[in-house]
Amino acid sequence: MGMITGAEALIKALEYQEVDTAFGIPGGAILPAYDPLLDAGFRHILARHEQGAGHMAEGYAWATGKVGVAIATSGPGATNLVTPLADALMDSVPIVAITGQVPTYAVGNDAFQEAHTTGITMPATKHNYFVNHVEEIAQTVAEAFHLASTGRPGPVLVDIPKDVLNARLLWKDPEPVAMPGYRPTVSPHPRRVREAIRLIESAERPVLYVGGGIIKAGAGEALTAFAAKTNMPVITTLMGRGAISDNNPNTLGMPGMHGLYAATTAMQKADLLVAIGVRFDDRVTGDPDAFAPFAKVIHADIDPAEIGKVRVPEVPIVGDARLILEAMCERWGDTPTPELEKWWTTIRTWQERYPLRFEQQSDGPLKPQHVISRLRDRADDDAIVVSGVGQHQMWASQYWRFDQPRHWINSGGLGTMGFAVPAAIGAKAGMPDQQVIAVDGDGCFQMTVQELITAAYERIPIKVALFNNAAHGMVRQWQRLFYNERFSSSDLGQELPDYPKLAEALGCAGLRATRVDEVDQVIETMLEIDDRPVVAEFVVDRDEMVFPMVPAGGSNDIVLNGPEDL
Amino acid sequence: MTEQQVLSVLVENKPGVLARVSSLFARRGFNIHSLAVGPAAEPGLSKMTIVVEAPELEQVKKQLHKLVNVVKITEMDAGSAIEREIMLVRVRAGARQRSEVLQLAAIFRATPVDVGVDSITFMVTGSPAKLNDLLELIRPFGLVDLVKSGRIALNREPKARKLRAVG
Ligand SMILES: Cc1ncc(C[n+]2csc(CCOP(=O)(O)OP(=O)(O)O)c2C)c(N)n1
Ligand SMILES: [Mg+2]
Numbered sequence: 123m124g125m126i127t128g129a130e131a132l133i134k135a136l137e138y139q140e141v142d143t144a145f146g147i148p149g150g151a152i153l154p155a156y157d158p159l160l161d162a163g164f165r166h167i168l169a170r171h172e173q174g175a176g177h178m179a180e181g182y183a184w185a186t187g188k189v190g191v192a193i194a195t196s197g198p199g200a201t202n203l204v205t206p207l208a209d210a211l212m213d214s215v216p217i218v219a220i221t222g223q224v225p226t227y228a229v230g231n232d233a234f235q236e237a238h239t240t241g242i243t244m245p246a247t248k249h250n251y252f253v254n255h256v257e258e259i260a261q262t263v264a265e266a267f268h269l270a271s272t273g274r275p276g277p278v279l280v281d282i283p284k285d286v287l288n289a290r291l292l293w294k295d296p297e298p299v300a301m302p303g304y305r306p307t308v309s310p311h312p313r314r315v316r317e318a319i320r321l322i323e324s325a326e327r328p329v330l331y332v333g334g335g336i337i338k339a340g341a342g343e344a345l346t347a348f349a350a351k352t353n354m355p356v357i358t359t360l361m362g363r364g365a366i367s368d369n370n371p372n373t374l375g376m377p378g379m380h381g382l383y384a385a386t387t388a389m390q391k392a393d394l395l396v397a398i399g400v401r402f403d404d405r406v407t408g409d410p411d412a413f414a415p416f417a418k419v420i421h422a423d424i425d426p427a428e429i430g431k432v433r434v435p436e437v438p439i440v441g442d443a444r445l446i447l448e449a450m451c452e453r454w455g456d457t458p459t460p461e462l463e464k465w466w467t468t469i470r471t472w473q474e475r476y477p478l479r480f481e482q483q484s485d486g487p488l489k490p491q492h493v494i495s496r497l498r499d500r501a502d503d504d505a506i507v508v509s510g511v512g513q514h515q516m517w518a519s520q521y522w523r524f525d526q527p528r529h530w531i532n533s534g535g536l537g538t539m540g541f542a543v544p545a546a547i548g549a550k551a552g553m554p555d556q557q558v559i560a561v562d563g564d565g566c567f568q569m570t571v572q573e574l575i576t577a578a579y580e581r582i583p584i585k586v587a588l589f590n591n592a593a594h595g596m597v598r599q600w601q602r603l604f605y606n607e608r609f610s611s612s613d614l615g616q617e618l619p620d621y622p623k624l625a626e627a628l629g630c631a632g633l634r635a636t637r638v639d640e641v642d643q644v645i646e647t648m649l650e651i652d653d654r655p656v657v658a659e660f661v662v663d664r665d666e667m668v669f670p671m672v673p674a675g676g677s678n679d680i681v682l683n684g685p686e687d688l
Numbered sequence: 689m690t691e692q693q694v695l696s697v698l699v700e701n702k703p704g705v706l707a708r709v710s711s712l713f714a715r716r717g718f719n720i721h722s723l724a725v726g727p728a729a730e731p732g733l734s735k736m737t738i739v740v741e742a743p744e745l746e747q748v749k750k751q752l753h754k755l756v757n758v759v760k761i762t763e764m765d766a767g768s769a770i771e772r773e774i775m776l777v778r779v780r781a782g783a784r785q786r787s788e789v790l791q792l793a794a795i796f797r798a799t800p801v802d803v804g805v806d807s808i809t810f811m812v813t814g815s816p817a818k819l820n821d822l823l824e825l826i827r828p829f830g831l832v833d834l835v836k837s838g839r840i841a842l843n844r845e846p847k848a849r850k851l852r853a854v855g
Contacts, residue, residue, distance in 0.1 A: 244708060247717050249756040252703070269756065301758040303700060427750035 176206025335399015
């Protein structure tokens with residue numbers, strides 16, 4: 123093969139990483155790469171906004187377990203990627219962003235569409251690169267994919283000046299990646315595993331507290347096996363929903379600020395927390411000083427910096443969650459499964475006394491929880507649910523029953539409104555045979571609604587269940603509870619826009635349900651349509667609040683189970 | 689005041705490494721007291737000596753380790769590590785104080801590197817404590833200017849391997 127351009131090398135380097143889909147928008151500095159992209163061996167999906175492209179890459183990565191790819195031009199293209207990068211960093215999502223940059227000779231001169239992309243994205247990425255020489259492209263892309271997908275996964279950005287894309291070189295396959303400063307510990311220390319098992323064997327009120335790390339590590343099966351051997355109750359954080367099936371009798375669901383009473387309280391009363399792939403986030407712990415006061419802690423994570431950051435554990439274990447759980451299963455061996463009878467009796471009492479609840483009157487306003495429940499019951503068993511940020515997100519996490527990992531996708535750490543629609547598109551692009559349902563709020567929807575055009579144009583038939591409560595509902599809830607019902611700038615107006623019409627205008631089907639007796643029909647139609655994206659608007663009660671609730675910063679001992687507890 | 693700790697950080701000599709380290713300190717709310725950087729013994733690597741004021745040194749080290757370009761972090765033993773700094777200090781010294789200032793400087797093995805009509809500039813190397821002592825003593829004469837290199841440090845050889853106690 124003769125000389126090729128840097129741009130061709132870039133596309134070849136992406137092909138070498140077995141990329142099958144990329145999301146992006148062209149522009150001056152990245153234009154050289156878009157020319158060979160036309161003949162690339164992978165699909166490029168033209169987003170309508172780079173933020174959308176970034177979230178699509180995230181949704182793709184979440185759903186498939188592979189690295190998501192986003193491409194943007196210099197300056198505004200790159201800055202538009204900052205939100206998805208920060209989102210991916212918080213939630214450990216493996217994505218690689220490729221950005222064009224002004225030519226090397228213009229860098230630093232405030233050239234047209236110049237932004238200091240590597241500087242701006244430094245704290246929003248796991249690592250980033252500025253490519254100085256055309257020969258470095260393939261190796262840099264290889265390193266970027268390696269960093270994004272190994273250890274604690276995360277976003278990596280590669281910034282390439284236009285003259286580097288235009289320079290010529292002889293292609294050479296990248297070398298195996300070897301970075302002296304990057305060697306994540308994956309195998310757990312056997313002594314730590316022994317110590318952990320000893321603690322678990324002697325615990326009377328143990329709890330498995332698991333999160334996104336289980337899903338990233340593909341540790342779901344090992345977790346299920348370990349829970350069965352030890353009979354421990356399992357609590358899945360917002361990021362870990364689906365790590366173990368919600369139909370498993372050991373599963374208690376989500377803990378924390380809007381967690382289920384039994385899950386939150388089990389941690390408060392536990393004498394041992396077996397924390398795996400979690401980071402003791404403030405939405406889980408409430409006031410950290412009052413969190414799980416009686417519990418010894420085993421904390422296992424791939425990222426040593428998470429261990430001891432919030433809570434100093436009795437047993438720290440650094441390593442890959444799957445290997446850790448497998449080692450624990452092996453160490454447990456044939457030890458009889460404990461009954462934990464008293465503990466389970468207490469937990470079952472909590473579950474019975476404080477279940478999730480809502481009241482749907484047949485002629486009253488539509489309750490969002492009712493809609494979610496009906497949708498859950500009618501959707502495919504292996505449907506992927508993607509959520510926005512707000513009340514609807516909490517209800518989706520609470521009321522959906524997840525059976526497997528990678529079927530619940532949301533923005534947990536950064537809490538990025540506008541995540542759902544583009545992430546759903548990315549998920550559907552990666553898993554075209556699965557039903558992908560975005561559960562979105564009206565506020566979130568308006569932030570990235572233009573990506574529905576992408577979905578329609580690219581024939582990616584996602585389904586959007588849009589919860590129109592005419593408000594930034596979560597903001598409104600806080601204003602009701604903590605700001606004397608002074609609803610400052612949280613009102614969105616119920617009839618603006620006309621969502622079904624908007625959906626139609628963007629090339630999607632548009633539906634609406636306002637009364638209880640319309641819900642099932644709309645859901646049925648929405649699930650039936652499969653030749654284009656669908657938006658089903660549910661006009662819901664704007665005064666409904668999310669419960670249970672632990673007010674921000676409060677102790678998890680005080681859970682408000684409903685308005686009567688206020 | 690939080691106690692100072694000294695970290696010796698081996699990093700890949702790549703553009704932006706210093707920015708990554710300082711950005712990390714800023715983002716995590718760790719305080720840098722001083723930072724000195726130069727080429728390390730190994731080719732392609734640089735060594736940073738970072739003096740930090742952080743109650744959570746473990747977190748600092750773990751977060752630093754997450755930087756891909758950070759190869760190795762060594763904590764300097766409080767009290768026993770070899771810690772040195774270089775200081776250039778310009779002191780007011782007219783004809784009448786000149787000999788007194790020079791005498792004082794000699795005790796600290798401070799070398800006069802520039803002598804003017806009204807001032808003398810000294811270069812002095814030593815432990816941070818020594819530098820501070822000298823500063824205290826010459827301050828009354830009038831400090832015109834002062835610059836410090838930032839601390840550099842190495843741990844001592846383990847006892848068994850040590851040939852001779854020097855310095
Ligand atoms: C980009 C962004 N801006 C602001 C916020 C703050 N915020 C959190 S939830 C929320 C309201 C979300 O409204 P909506 O999408 O309608 O969801 P609802 O709570 O009504 O279900 C806001 C404004 C955020 N999380 N993200
Ligand atoms: Mg809303």
